[in-house]
Amino acid sequence: MLLLLVGGIHLGLCAQTGPAHVEIHESEEGFGLLLDGEPYQILGAGAKDHFPLLKASGANSFRLWSTGKANLLDSALKYDMTVSLGLYVRPERSGMDYNDDYAVRGQIEQLKTEVLKYKDHPSVLVWGIGNEMDLKYSNLRMWETVEEIAAFIHEVDPHHPTMTVIAGFDPAKSHMIRTHCPSVDILGVNAYGSIENLPLNVRRFNWEKPYIVTEWGVNGPFEARKTSWGAKLEPPGGVKAEQRKRRYLELIDADREQCLGSYCFLWGQKQESTATWHGMFTPDGVPTDAVDAMAYCWTGSWPEPRAPSIMNISLNGIPWRKDHRVKAGESAVLELDCPLCASQDVDMVVRLFPESFSKKIGGDIQERPEEMEVEVVSQEKNTATFITPRKPGAYRVFVFAQNEHRQVSVANVPFLVE
Amino acid sequence: MMDFRLFLLVFSVLVASCGHLQDVALYDEVQAEEDPWAGFEYTEIFTDSDDTQVFGLKEAPCRSFKAVTTNSYAGEDHMHLRWDKSEGCKYVGMGFKWRDFGGKDLSGIYLDGAIELMVRVDEGFLTKVPMFFSLQDYGGKRCVTKMSILDMEGGGIGQDWTRVHIPLQAFRPERNGVNMANIKELRIEFQGKGDVHVDDIRIVPHEHHYGLSPDASTYRVNSLPLAIGRGQEFWWGINPAESDQFSFVPQEGGDETASESVLADVKLSGKKPWNAFGFGVHEWLGVDMAAHHRTAALEFRVWGEKVPKMRLLLLAYSGEKRRVQKVIHPKYCTPVGDGEWRVRVPIKSIPGYETFGWNALKEARFTVLEDAQFKAGSFEVTEFRGNPEKPFKWKGG
Numbered sequence: 001m002l003l004l005l006v007g008g009i010h011l012g013l014c015a016q017t018g019p020a021h022v023e024i025h026e027s028e029e030g031f032g033l034l035l036d037g038e039p040y041q042i043l044g045a046g047a048k049d050h051f052p053l054l055k056a057s058g059a060n061s062f063r064l065w066s067t068g069k070a071n072l073l074d075s076a077l078k079y080d081m082t083v084s085l086g087l088y089v090r091p092e093r094s095g096m097d098y099n100d101d102y103a104v105r106g107q108i109e110q111l112k113t114e115v116l117k118y119k120d121h122p123s124v125l126v127w128g129i130g131n132e133m134d135l136k137y138s139n140l141r142m143w144e145t146v147e148e149i150a151a152f153i154h155e156v157d158p159h160h161p162t163m164t165v166i167a168g169f170d171p172a173k174s175h176m177i178r179t180h181c182p183s184v185d186i187l188g189v190n191a192y193g194s195i196e197n198l199p200l201n202v203r204r205f206n207w208e209k210p211y212i213v214t215e216w217g218v219n220g221p222f223e224a225r226k227t228s229w230g231a232k233l234e235p236p237g238g239v240k241a242e243q244r245k246r247r248y249l250e251l252i253d254a255d256r257e258q259c260l261g262s263y264c265f266l267w268g269q270k271q272e273s274t275a276t277w278h279g280m281f282t283p284d285g286v287p288t289d290a291v292d293a294m295a296y297c298w299t300g301s302w303p304e305p306r307a308p309s310i311m312n313i314s315l316n317g318i319p320w321r322k323d324h325r326v327k328a329g330e331s332a333v334l335e336l337d338c339p340l341c342a343s344q345d346v347d348m349v350v351r352l353f354p355e356s357f358s359k360k361i362g363g364d365i366q367e368r369p370e371e372m373e374v375e376v377v378s379q380e381k382n383t384a385t386f387i388t389p390r391k392p393g394a395y396r397v398f399v400f401a402q403n404e405h406r407q408v409s410v411a412n413v414p415f416l417v418e
Numbered sequence: 419m420m421d422f423r424l425f426l427l428v429f430s431v432l433v434a435s436c437g438h439l440q441d442v443a444l445y446d447e448v449q450a451e452e453d454p455w456a457g458f459e460y461t462e463i464f465t466d467s468d469d470t471q472v473f474g475l476k477e478a479p480c481r482s483f484k485a486v487t488t489n490s491y492a493g494e495d496h497m498h499l500r501w502d503k504s505e506g507c508k509y510v511g512m513g514f515k516w517r518d519f520g521g522k523d524l525s526g527i528y529l530d531g532a533i534e535l536m537v538r539v540d541e542g543f544l545t546k547v548p549m550f551f552s553l554q555d556y557g558g559k560r561c562v563t564k565m566s567i568l569d570m571e572g573g574g575i576g577q578d579w580t581r582v583h584i585p586l587q588a589f590r591p592e593r594n595g596v597n598m599a600n601i602k603e604l605r606i607e608f609q610g611k612g613d614v615h616v617d618d619i620r621i622v623p624h625e626h627h628y629g630l631s632p633d634a635s636t637y638r639v640n641s642l643p644l645a646i647g648r649g650q651e652f653w654w655g656i657n658p659a660e661s662d663q664f665s666f667v668p669q670e671g672g673d674e675t676a677s678e679s680v681l682a683d684v685k686l687s688g689k690k691p692w693n694a695f696g697f698g699v700h701e702w703l704g705v706d707m708a709a710h711h712r713t714a715a716l717e718f719r720v721w722g723e724k725v726p727k728m729r730l731l732l733l734a735y736s737g738e739k740r741r742v743q744k745v746i747h748p749k750y751c752t753p754v755g756d757g758e759w760r761v762r763v764p765i766k767s768i769p770g771y772e773t774f775g776w777n778a779l780k781e782a783r784f785t786v787l788e789d790a791q792f793k794a795g796s797f798e799v800t801e802f803r804g805n806p807e808k809p810f811k812w813k814g815g
Contacts, residue, residue, distance in 0.1 A: 102628035106566035113545045138735045140635040171654035172702045200690050203660040
């Protein structure tokens with residue numbers, strides 16, 4: 001009764017337009033989504049901000065990981081976009097015990113109220129049940145929760161398909177979802193390095209329903225090579241942008257048979273080993289060259305003007321992929337390879353941070369290290385000389401190459417002061 | 419007459435002896451159980467800020483915890499709690515001294531007790547609030563839980579005072595070794611953002627109808643051999659609609675307990691060849707063979723001209739190492755008949771086996787590394803102690 005009341009209250013708020021009707025259509029060509037009867041390929045991003053640029057870049061949808069930001073459903077409506085709306089299902093690694101009947105039942109009943117609250121919002125495209133609950137999990141009962149929520153959605157919401165989102169795909173997860181979660185309509189896969197084999201693995205692991213790549217982008221910090229002192233090597237912005245473009249065109253867009261579309265990660269900014277690894281915007285909200293790459297993927301043409309795009313960075317003549325050891329308090333030279341910078345008025349800003357060695361996983365929140373003062377002694381178009389810290393330790397120096405249109409490309413080099 | 423006197427004598431003796439009979443109870447006497455609530459002195463946690471002390475009320479940009487007198491549920495005032503962790507606080511919390519930090523014994527009331535509190539909000543209707551309740555013992559250990567929709571009267575918190583129960587069992591003190599016989603304090607810790615009113619916090623009797631379900635994710639191996647790879651639904655890599663590199667061989671005689679067999683016709687071509695198959699070791703459960711792995715081998719049969727170059731990969735749900743692999747060396751392949759080979763890979767020969775999660779083995783995966791035609795089957799984990807000729811004896815024995 002109470003659930004109906006909650007749903008009823010919200011129904012009133014959404015009565016102006018009502019829910020969109022979304023269904024999965026299967027034909028000889030494969031699977032596709034129909035939004036109010038029209039074919040709909042998801043051109044999406046994980047986003048909580050920068051919606052005008054998202055729309056202008058050609059996207060039509062964004063993903064929310066939970067209902068905590070459900071007010072953004074209205075933003076989607078404003079910009080004529082849809083939302084993959086997440087229901088936060090606690091992963092085991094957060095302390096959830098799926099043998100604890102009280103915790104399990106409480107979570108399910110609470111999530112049911114959220115389904116009723118938001119199911120009639122016109123921006124909802126699909127339900128995303130959980131996010132990476134399978135990451136380092138061991139209690140297979142977790143799938144019972146996913147199924148119960150998915151079955152409940154089908155009971156009360158005839159308009160939106162259900163999806164569960166996992167961290168990478170493997171045959172065990174394929175089996176569990178196929179057999180324990182028959183009410184799940186779509187597989188959502190977060191795939192970084194593993195996206196290279198995702199279309200193949202979907203077929204090898206006998207997944208016969210459609211899938212959405214719910215997070216993808218450049219290889220994650222957890223997949224990156226490290227220096228000898230454990231600092232992760234982040235490719236320069238231009239290399240990452242190029243990798244995004246190739247992955248979209250060759251892997252996501254190429255699999256129209258089973259893939260309903262994707263949500264690139266991350267249309268915004270977050271700290272994950274560094275402040276720039278996954279984010280397509282800087283912490284100050286400036287769009288990077290990754291935004292241009294996604295605009296190309298979604299529209300087939302490059303935006304104007306183009307952002308700078310750093311393809312290589314070296315410290316004291318040694319490229320970013322190598323270890324860099326320097327002496328304390330000495331001058332060190334950063335050099336960029338940025339072909340797109342040549343035709344633009346580009347400012348180069350050097351910023352210095354202590355190295356972050358967070359062991360958090362699965363997108364869990366990490367703390368950003370405090371920025372340090374850096375003494376830049378000379379600077380030219382593609383080079384900058386700075387003084388290394390006087391205290392021994394692990395550091396990371398960033399270069400932000402920003403043009404007059406407030407577009408930027410970022411590269412960094414971890415180094416050890418001995 | 420004589421008989422009558424004899425009867426009287428016997429009767430008199432019997433009656434007289436009754437006084438010497440011991441009373442014997444038909445049932446053991448039932449002692450009246452001591453009511454654990456009768457002597458429980460720590461019922462009241464918060465009523466008024468004057469009477470029941472609260473700590474952690476210092477103002478900060480990310481929080482405002484104040485005692486306010488308007489619209490209280492009981493007593494003179496109640497706590498109005500407002501917080502926003504995004505305003506720069508790493509920790510937002512407050513607590514109750516609860517009888518001046520005296521050590522409180524909750525062990526007797528643990529099974530049928532709950533923290534009861536009254537909660538309301540100024541606007542909206544909440545089914546969850548990002549506030550967590552922690553009990554801390556005098557050993558510094560703490561256990562945490564939160565308000566559940568299951569124990570919010572009316573299924574959520576609105577603008578009228580709502581009674582909420584937090585069963586003591588929900589704290590799961592056993593998980594962190596918290597001593598419920600010596601609890602120091604109750605804290606409320608906050609995440610995200612929120613604005614609630616709280617009043618009248620106390621310990622009350624409460625029936626808790628939930629328990630712990632037994633582990634259903636593990637299959638324990640009690641003895642070897644263990645047939646593995648049974649049931650086509652637990653295999654992957656065999657998908658005739660997509661590839662003809664692998665196919666199942668129909669079971670002879672319909673033996674459902676036997677391992678599946680696979681027919682391979684592998685041609686390595688293209689950037690991403692379809693050259694791998696695998697199966698859940700036991701129905702995709704975590705297989706606990708921690709007691710056996712040191713004296714075991716993974717064994718299977720191959721039918722063909724030779725055993726092709728293959729890589730074996732084992733995966734686990736947990737463990738310090740969750741994947742180990744090995745290219746199968748020809749020395750592990752023994753001809754046992756016309757075109758039939760026994761392949762036996764000792765577990766101890768697999769690099770990294772020491773730290774692999776043998777209590778949660780998940781999958782066996784085979785990657786064929788050259789063009790090959792063969793049949794493979796009879797997959798099992800067998801006892802193996804190092805001597806290929808005498809697998810059940812210690813090497814050299």
